[in-house]
Amino acid sequence: MQTQRNLSQLDELSGQLLQRAELAVDYAVITLGDYAAPSNDLCNADALRALRQATFARGAIKEIAVLAADGQLLCSTTPGHFDTQSSSAQVAEFESRNPSIVLQPSHAEGSGLFRVLWRVGDSHSIAATLNIDMLMFDTFPAPLRDEALAEIRVGPADVIARFGDVASTGPVETTRVFASASGRYPVNVALAVSDRSFRNWNPWPQVPVLAIGAMAGALIGLLAAQSLMRPPGPVDALRLAIRRGELVPYYQPIFELATSQIIGCEVLVRWLKRDGEVVFPDRFISTAEASGLIAPMTERLVERALIEMKPMLADRPEFKIAFNIDPAHFVTPGFLDTLDHIVANAGSSAGHVVLELTERNAYPDMKLAVAVSDEARKRGYRVSLDDTGAGHNGLGHIQDLNPDIIKIDKKFVDVFGVVATADAIVEVLVSLGNRIGAVLVAEGIETEGQRAALADAGVAQGQGYLVSKPVPVAAFLTMLQEREVSALPPAHRYAEVA
């Protein structure tokens, strides 16, 4: 029993280590995704500065390099530091499920370094050098630490990070191996624990020992099978879903805190699969952002929402619809022109549209973002900062972008009135909002108490389950009508308001 439990614990440990390694690669992919547009010249001074900021902000990424199609180094955030000088043709490459993303082990085996390389069109690639040594230190429970080894590999054999040692403990046949392989990236993990320390950790009789060779063979087989039966990547699946119109807007009301009257809404995307499954954005937004599909996705969503809301907007000239916009998409050339077209084609107007700049990714070019933001306002759109105080949307951005709307992150709303720093942050945002003439919207309001307290603190508007979660179009329109009818004085309910 105990043995079984310890075996499954070690299995779980290898799975956890793999998850960390995958997360590190995700991290690099998301970062690179900000820059992976074929038209980007990444080697001019401004672009390089942005890349340096990205490496600075993300500690695990040591370098970002831009390479020509033949692997020649074009420029780098830290020229001469890593082995990017050598042609990448000499380095083994392993494809991910998304074939434009490849992993390269470092020349220095076990250094903790490897590269995530994104092929951008046919012209060039961007590579992030990662150090994942730090992931390894707390892998093992204390009793096993002395005679246990953990390895992270790229491809079947290239060890990129190693921690611990089992060499001193006798023949390898008496070593137990626990392995996990990623389905998304060519990354796998193996833990080896000496039989002796395993037995000391676990005083009960053992199940048969797995030989290291057999396990490694099984691992290679597993990897080979995976690359043969590679499922269509998440990017292809998403592209198809956009084309089929499976990404639909859900609407969450935004209301006046003082009166609870609904004065606008936020559009939150849902993926309605053909089998009826509803997929939430946390499962596909980062793929959309990293692949550039966020642009067509957002455009279709704006178009659809404005058409669905058109009859409702006809008697509500002040009603605002907020769309989440990825900063990288926001600064794409032509973003506002395309938006103007979509708004006009849907028979709507810019005055109904709020551009809510999300916080997940850094602004690739802050100066440009400020210019686009100013131009957007000139064209009649409102600009909103999402999740302010969390992620990348800090106080500095309020100053730079001069938004019309500041959304207070749910994290502060949750503990408002309970944790003093949350109160102080809300207070600062309120006075800042007053000074620059921005409307404050508190996110994630769940209780009447929160509504009242935030209203008292001077926050004008809110959003949250207290009024409604995000709902499909029909439910949203019904809710609007019902609330407005019940808000009228009784005599007016069935009559025209004078």
Ligand code: G
């Ligand atoms: O309800 P919820 O799980 O919908 O949303 C989760 C997160 O997904 C939100 O923080 C929001 O920023 C993001 N999100 C939802 N819809 C969109 C969208 O249309 N575009 C972008 N860029 N992000 C979205």
Ligand code: G
């Ligand atoms: O884009 P943004 O991060 O602001 O998206 C808001 C997210 O918060 C969405 O996932 C939405 O479903 C969620 N949300 C909105 N209101 C509430 C709330 O009152 N409680 C909780 N737990 N989540 C909320």
Ligand code: MN
């Ligand atoms: Mn939002």
